[in-house]
Amino acid sequence: MTSAKAYKDAALAARLSDRVYRPAEDSDPSFTAEVEKIGGTAAHLCFQCGTCTGSCPSAPRSSYRIRTFMRRANLGMKDVCLNDPDLWLCTTCYTCSDRCPRDLIPTDVIMAMRNMAAKQGIVPKNFLATVNFIYNTGHGVPNNDANRVARVKLGLEPEPETTCKYPEFLPAIRKILEAYGTKQLADKVLSEGQ
Amino acid sequence: MSHDIHKYAFFLGCIAPNRYPGIEAAAIRTGKKLDIELVPLKGASCCPAPGAFGSIDLNVWYAMAARNLILAEQMNMDIALICNGCYKSIWEVNHKLKHNDELRDSVNEVLKEVDMEYKGTSNVYHLAELYYNDEVCGLNKLRDSVTTPLSGVKVACHYGCHLLKPAKDREFAGGAIGDSEHPMWFEELVDALGAEAVEYRNKMQCCGAGGGVRGYDIAHSLDITNEKLTNMTAAGADAIADTCPFCQLQFDRGQFEIGQKFGVEWHVPVLHYCEMLGLAQGMSPVELGLDLHQTSCKPFLDKLKGGQ
Ligand code: SF4
Numbered sequence: 257m258t259s260a261k262a263y264k265d266a267a268l269a270a271r272l273s274d275r276v277y278r279p280a281e282d283s284d285p286s287f288t289a290e291v292e293k294i295g296g297t298a299a300h301l302c303f304q305c306g307t308c309t310g311s312c313p314s315a316p317r318s319s320y321r322i323r324t325f326m327r328r329a330n331l332g333m334k335d336v337c338l339n340d341p342d343l344w345l346c347t348t349c350y351t352c353s354d355r356c357p358r359d360l361i362p363t364d365v366i367m368a369m370r371n372m373a374a375k376q377g378i379v380p381k382n383f384l385a386t387v388n389f390i391y392n393t394g395h396g397v398p399n400n401d402a403n404r405v406a407r408v409k410l411g412l413e414p415e416p417e418t419t420c421k422y423p424e425f426l427p428a429i430r431k432i433l434e435a436y437g438t439k440q441l442a443d444k445v446l447s448e449g450q
Numbered sequence: 451m452s453h454d455i456h457k458y459a460f461f462l463g464c465i466a467p468n469r470y471p472g473i474e475a476a477a478i479r480t481g482k483k484l485d486i487e488l489v490p491l492k493g494a495s496c497c498p499a500p501g502a503f504g505s506i507d508l509n510v511w512y513a514m515a516a517r518n519l520i521l522a523e524q525m526n527m528d529i530a531l532i533c534n535g536c537y538k539s540i541w542e543v544n545h546k547l548k549h550n551d552e553l554r555d556s557v558n559e560v561l562k563e564v565d566m567e568y569k570g571t572s573n574v575y576h577l578a579e580l581y582y583n584d585e586v587c588g589l590n591k592l593r594d595s596v597t598t599p600l601s602g603v604k605v606a607c608h609y610g611c612h613l614l615k616p617a618k619d620r621e622f623a624g625g626a627i628g629d630s631e632h633p634m635w636f637e638e639l640v641d642a643l644g645a646e647a648v649e650y651r652n653k654m655q656c657c658g659a660g661g662g663v664r665g666y667d668i669a670h671s672l673d674i675t676n677e678k679l680t681n682m683t684a685a686g687a688d689a690i691a692d693t694c695p696f697c698q699l700q701f702d703r704g705q706f707e708i709g710q711k712f713g714v715e716w717h718v719p720v721l722h723y724c725e726m727l728g729l730a731q732g733m734s735p736v737e738l739g740l741d742l743h744q745t746s747c748k749p750f751l752d753k754l755k756g757g758q
């Protein structure tokens with residue numbers, strides 16, 4: 257590889273002028289399609305401009321880079337994506353999605369990857385705790401005694417007009433969580449005690 | 451200005467009724483002066499939380515949100531709600547299921563097991579958007595309902611994320627509400643109560659709580675909150691107004707947590723717009739449960755002219 261302007265080290269010059277990233281055995285070609293299907297956005301149209309990372313509140317305070325995840329999505333780098341702890345640092349603020357010049361929704365690419373990771377049991381505990389709260393009470397943030405007292409002081413009933421007051425609605429909720437295997441996943445991963 | 455009563459099934463979510471019940475009380479009571487009647491949506495659950503829950507499996511998120519929507523369909527009513535996170539779940543799933551037959555069928559197949567069917571007959575609104583909408587309420591009617599103007603205080607509006615974003619998927623009537631880069635309608639709603647809304651750097655930034663990040667990495671999440679607090683106070687804000695109880699929790703408890711973790715002290719009261727509206731309509735801080743907030747609301751209340 258020669259050119260008018262090059263690094264003195266020929267091997268380095270060759271490497272740097274090769275614009276195609278080849279992840280070799282890391283690549284799973286079906287990954288891009290699956291991300292697009294679950295996320296509902298045409299990730300392969302990403303042209304790596306970086307507008308997303310430039311808009312991202314999580315980027316300046318971590319190694320999380322949404323543009324990198326977009327690139328990895330298109331290179332089929334499934335294992336790298338699903339095992340990267342940064343995957344869980346997206347606040348889902350959707351700022352990247354409002355600014356992407358290719359009209360993509362990078363946030364939903366992250367959501368798709370999280371869904372795929374969760375299926376493999378790779379999911380932080382706090383996410384699964386929410387599932388159990390909902391299974392038991394219908395609420396991700398349940399009522400408590402101090403709040404019941406406060407509600408009465410405000411002229412409200414101690415239990416809001418939700419599953420709190422009408423627990424007869426809980427069996428349907430539990431059935432839904434079981435039908436999708438969500439409850440089973442929460443039990444399994446939480447019992448493994450990460 | 452019409453005096454028709456506008457009735458909605460009131461979707462509460464979790465954090466308002468179970469952590470900041472004053473928001474619920476205020477929404478119901480202030481609505482009476484605005485001809486907005488909020489009817490209990492019996493048996494509703496968590497929306498469910500779009501970040502924490504949707505991250506695990508979007509399909510179960512659709513089905514659980516659909517169950518809440520069906521409860522309103524059975525009442526033949528549209529839904530009004532008071533939380534941006536709930537808006538993302540309830541509005542967005544409604545929108546997706548209305549427009550995607552394949553998705554609707556797959557959700558209905560599971561819901562059949564619990565004798566429910568999603569039909570797509572209800573609409574979903576955030577109360578803040580109804581306050582702004584002249585056909586339902588509008589700024590004039592809001593202004594007329596004020597008995598104790600919130601004069602002499604500066605307020606930083608926190609729009610939050612999930613009401614407005616992703617903007618390309620939202621369908622607000624007219625351009626005023628839908629802009630997610632630099633909207634001004636929240637400032638107008640605050641000004642209508644007699645307060646002075648101030649603009650601040652990067653006002654559309656996230657509070658830091660969403661996507662499960664608050665539970666996953668609290669320091670990361672609070673660092674985002676800290677940046678917002680810095681920008682809000684630089685503009686002289688005496689209080690923060692929000693339209694989302696989860697953002698409210700992040701700012702309200704977050705100030706305490708930031709003190710513990712980073713050693714930075716903040717004392718900026720955080721109020722949901724319904725709570726501010728309650729104050730402006732003459733409800734007392736006790737009736738609004740403002741004493742339940744972790745960051746004291748006292749500096750804000752003291753500064754209000756006429757000292758309530
Ligand atoms: S903004 Fe859009 S096109 Fe640009 S790098 Fe991000 S996802 Fe790709």
Ligand code: SF4
Nearest residue numbers: 312346347349350352
């Ligand atoms: S949605 Fe996620 S990736 Fe996109 S800007 Fe917000 S935090 Fe960053």
